[in-house]
Amino acid sequence: MRRASKKKRREKIGLLTANVGLIVLCFIVLVPILYAVSVSLNAENSLLSSDFSFIPKKFTLDNYRAVFMDEPVLHWLKNSLILAIITVFISLGTGIPAAYVFSRKNFPGRKIILQLLILLYAFPSLLSMTALYRLLTPMGLLNTRAGLVIVYTGTMAVFALWNMKGYFDTIPVEIEEAARIDGASNIQLVTRIVLPLAKPTIAVTAMMVLIYVWNEYIFAINFMTGSDTYTLAAGLYSLQATEMSGSWPIFAAASMVVSIPILLIFFALQKNMQTGLTSGGVKG
Amino acid sequence: MNNRKKKWSEVVFSYLWSAPSLILILLIVIFPILYTGYISLTNMNVYHWNNYEIIGLENYKDALLVFDNGFLTALLLTVLWTIINMILQLIIAFLVASLLNLKGLRLRNIYRTLLIFPWAMPGYVSILLWKTGMFNSQFGLLNQWLEKFGIQPVRWLGGNVSAFLSCTVVNLWLALPFMITIIDGALQSVDKSYYESALLDGASWLKRTFYITIPLIKPIIAPSVVITTFTTFKQFDVIYLLTQQVGAKTGADIHTILTYAYEKAFITNNYGYSSAISIIIFVILIAFSVITNIKPKEERQ
Numbered sequence: 001m002r003r004a005s006k007k008k009r010r011e012k013i014g015l016l017t018a019n020v021g022l023i024v025l026c027f028i029v030l031v032p033i034l035y036a037v038s039v040s041l042n043a044e045n046s047l048l049s050s051d052f053s054f055i056p057k058k059f060t061l062d063n064y065r066a067v068f069m070d071e072p073v074l075h076w077l078k079n080s081l082i083l084a085i086i087t088v089f090i091s092l093g094t095g096i097p098a099a100y101v102f103s104r105k106n107f108p109g110r111k112i113i114l115q116l117l118i119l120l121y122a123f124p125s126l127l128s129m130t131a132l133y134r135l136l137t138p139m140g141l142l143n144t145r146a147g148l149v150i151v152y153t154g155t156m157a158v159f160a161l162w163n164m165k166g167y168f169d170t171i172p173v174e175i176e177e178a179a180r181i182d183g184a185s186n187i188q189l190v191t192r193i194v195l196p197l198a199k200p201t202i203a204v205t206a207m208m209v210l211i212y213v214w215n216e217y218i219f220a221i222n223f224m225t226g227s228d229t230y231t232l233a234a235g236l237y238s239l240q241a242t243e244m245s246g247s248w249p250i251f252a253a254a255s256m257v258v259s260i261p262i263l264l265i266f267f268a269l270q271k272n273m274q275t276g277l278t279s280g281g282v283k284g
Numbered sequence: 285m286n287n288r289k290k291k292w293s294e295v296v297f298s299y300l301w302s303a304p305s306l307i308l309i310l311l312i313v314i315f316p317i318l319y320t321g322y323i324s325l326t327n328m329n330v331y332h333w334n335n336y337e338i339i340g341l342e343n344y345k346d347a348l349l350v351f352d353n354g355f356l357t358a359l360l361l362t363v364l365w366t367i368i369n370m371i372l373q374l375i376i377a378f379l380v381a382s383l384l385n386l387k388g389l390r391l392r393n394i395y396r397t398l399l400i401f402p403w404a405m406p407g408y409v410s411i412l413l414w415k416t417g418m419f420n421s422q423f424g425l426l427n428q429w430l431e432k433f434g435i436q437p438v439r440w441l442g443g444n445v446s447a448f449l450s451c452t453v454v455n456l457w458l459a460l461p462f463m464i465t466i467i468d469g470a471l472q473s474v475d476k477s478y479y480e481s482a483l484l485d486g487a488s489w490l491k492r493t494f495y496i497t498i499p500l501i502k503p504i505i506a507p508s509v510v511i512t513t514f515t516t517f518k519q520f521d522v523i524y525l526l527t528q529q530v531g532a533k534t535g536a537d538i539h540t541i542l543t544y545a546y547e548k549a550f551i552t553n554n555y556g557y558s559s560a561i562s563i564i565i566f567v568i569l570i571a572f573s574v575i576t577n578i579k580p581k582e583e584r585q
Contacts (some may be wrong), residue, residue, distance in 0.1 A: 124565075126546060150312055241530070
């Protein structure tokens, strides 16, 4: 009897320590974000004073207004959206049929191509930047949206194919066979049966491509000159590179503006992540 | 006869349907890699942008045999970086995931959601926020806190060692949510009945961890660990954005192989040499993926 209560007490203390530990951890994890949020909302630039607090003493939205009015953020946003939509469209349009075929059909060369694709997946596109630069220049594609779309679709093509193929593999073939006996053609099979079943992976693949384009800055700043062609990522990068110390509150506000759409998409699709991501660990 | 015809049409169908994707990959991924290989054999640089010549394997010799050129140092540092980051990541993620799986923890879902935040944020934004918000030597939060304790401000990104440690902290911050999620999921799948007899035998937490938990979750987390090792090895953003931005170098001189290749190409404009570095890195990555044998499930069987 006594022993049982002693054990219970020990468990309670253990739980309490775990809770304290996790709260501290959550705080540490959120500090950089909370700090930026607080700075972006603070009217008095208390940057240099030492009595900083996480809750702004004087609330303001001036920094956000400045982001939209003084900086070409809306223009960058438009560029990013156009690039992202075109890239997602091409990636899915080419990726879905290829993934389906590689999952369902057995044809000569299939295995070798798949193995080659794994090796290509390991290759960071950053490393062929010089080559891409030299190839795009004579075609007049440097400093154009088309040039960036080419780089981005190429970078994501291997991922899109692999990821969706992996998901198609998990859909039982029997359903399709039954439909085939009923006389469905290949195109009917895909549009009526496979695509509806593959919705989670299509959503997640589209999301990963979109996030990649949204976050890519290094090709954008090297291949695009002039800030009116910048994407959001390139714009934000240039904002912090050129006038960093002066406009840290504005930069903080801009960071939030850029992050919120991605945060929303991420948490909305989080449930699909486990099922839609087959090759796992695609971040980075 | 009819059967063979049908098979042929299947093959044609397969290639027809995969052609757009494969042609895209061939033109935008494979061809530039081959072209990089070609550039690596030339002396292309800012003075020889169009009138370059083939110089054979000189660039490879420079990279691999001349220690002072810095590639070997960068390679060693990258290996060290990968090892330190992976060890810390696995230990911390395992401890946190274990805490999240404690019996009777009521707020676990809130903790999970909060801890996942760094994963959901755009990576480059987080890194820039760390750079300006936390590490900045004048108004960074870390130095503000130090000041409160009367300690002199520190130039976090100034020295090599402190910059390396700062980059490690940021990389852990970025990568831990994914690893915690993976290990957390693996721990939930472990059958609790394994522990009952061990508990009856009076096995300590450490013993249970090493003899039951780790062997059970190892196969589940292995693919994710391999992939994370790759991304850590290929890390560019953290080191570049924190310490090496053009015009905002912090004084630290740490390079991973990727930032090294980038600097040789786009800062010092030594394209031939940089392309040789790219090819060497690609070979290392291929060797690495052959060794770790990350193959799709069906091929592994």
